[in-house]
Amino acid sequence: MASDAQAPHGDDARQRRALGDFLRAHRERLTPAAAGLPPLGRRRTPGLRREEVAQLCGLSATWYTWIEQARDVSISAGALVAVAGALRLSRAERAYLFDLAGKRDPERGAVPLPHHASAQVQAAVAAVAAPAYALDRCWDVLAWNAAAADIFHGWLDAPGAKNLLRYIFLDAGAPTLIQDWERRARRVVAEFRAECSAYLDDTPVRALTDELQRDSRRFASLWSQQDVVEREGGRRGFHHPVRGDIDFAQVTFRLSGHDDVKLVMLLP
Known part of the structure; x- marks a missing residue:
C-alpha cells in the first residue's frame, strides 16, 4: 500500500x-x-x-x-x-x-474446463456450412461439424478425445495433411502461449504442456523459445488424401457467454 x-x-x-x-x-x-x-x-x-x-x-x-x-x-x-x-x-x-x-x-484459471460443448456451442458449430470446430482453453475440440471431419479425416472422425495440439505434434498424419507443417507448428505454439498466459498455473494447461514437452521433442523445442503471437486468420492449406490440395481462410470468434471457448471456421 x-x-x-x-x-x-x-x-x-x-x-x-x-x-x-x-x-x-x-x-x-x-x-x-x-x-x-x-x-x-x-x-x-x-x-x-x-x-x-x-x-x-x-x-x-x-x-x-x-x-x-x-x-x-x-x-x-x-x-x-x-x-x-x-x-x-x-x-x-x-x-x-x-x-x-x-x-x-x-483465480481466473480456476474456472473448470467445460469438457462437453453446451447446446449453444453445438448449435453454433452445426449452423456453419463451412468446416468449423470449437476449442476450449486447452484447445480440446468440444464440437465440430461434418465438413471439419472431412478435412481432418482420420482425426475428427476417429473415436476418442480430440486436442488440436496433440494432433499437430503427436499424430503422424498431421505433417502430411497440414501444408507447411513446420511454419504452422511454430505459429500455433506461440499462439497457444499467448492465449494461455492467464492460465499458465492452471492444472489442465500445465498438464498438457508438460505432456507435450515430454512426448514431442519439436514441441519442447518450440515451447522453450518463449515466442508469443496473437491468434490471426489467414490462409490454411491442406493436402487432402481425396480432394488434393485445398485452401481456406481461417476465421476465429469468441462466443458470448463462453469466455474460454472459440469458434474456428475454415471459409472457402
Whole structure:
C-alpha cells in the first residue's frame, strides 16, 4: 500500500477514476442484507458504506476510500479478489474490475474446463456450412461439424478425445495433411502461449504442456523459445488424401457467454 496519495493525472488518472466509479456504483447498489450484514438503523442510502466494504474485505477503510476517490495507491490482486467477493460481483463484473485495475486475476484459471460443448456451442458449430470446430482453453475440440471431419479425416472422425495440439505434434498424419507443417507448428505454439498466459498455473494447461514437452521433442523445442503471437486468420492449406490440395481462410470468434471457448471456421 502506498504511504501517500498523489493527485490524479493523465491516462492513469482516468483509469483510476473509472475504477473508483465502478466500485462506488456497485457498493451503493448492494444492500447490507445482500452482503450478509445485520441492519443498523436508518440509512440515507440503501447501499453499503465504504467502511462496511472495507470490513467485509478485511482491508483499511482509508485505503478503500482512496481507491474510490481515484487516489494513486497500490492495489494488489489479492485485495481485488477480496473486493470482488465483498461486492458480490458477477464473473463479467469481476473480469472488468481486474481490467480496470490492470491486474491479472489469480483465480481466473480456476474456472473448470467445460469438457462437453453446451447446446449453444453445438448449435453454433452445426449452423456453419463451412468446416468449423470449437476449442476450449486447452484447445480440446468440444464440437465440430461434418465438413471439419472431412478435412481432418482420420482425426475428427476417429473415436476418442480430440486436442488440436496433440494432433499437430503427436499424430503422424498431421505433417502430411497440414501444408507447411513446420511454419504452422511454430505459429500455433506461440499462439497457444499467448492465449494461455492467464492460465499458465492452471492444472489442465500445465498438464498438457508438460505432456507435450515430454512426448514431442519439436514441441519442447518450440515451447522453450518463449515466442508469443496473437491468434490471426489467414490462409490454411491442406493436402487432402481425396480432394488434393485445398485452401481456406481461417476465421476465429469468441462466443458470448463462453469466455474460454472459440469458434474456428475454415471459409472457402
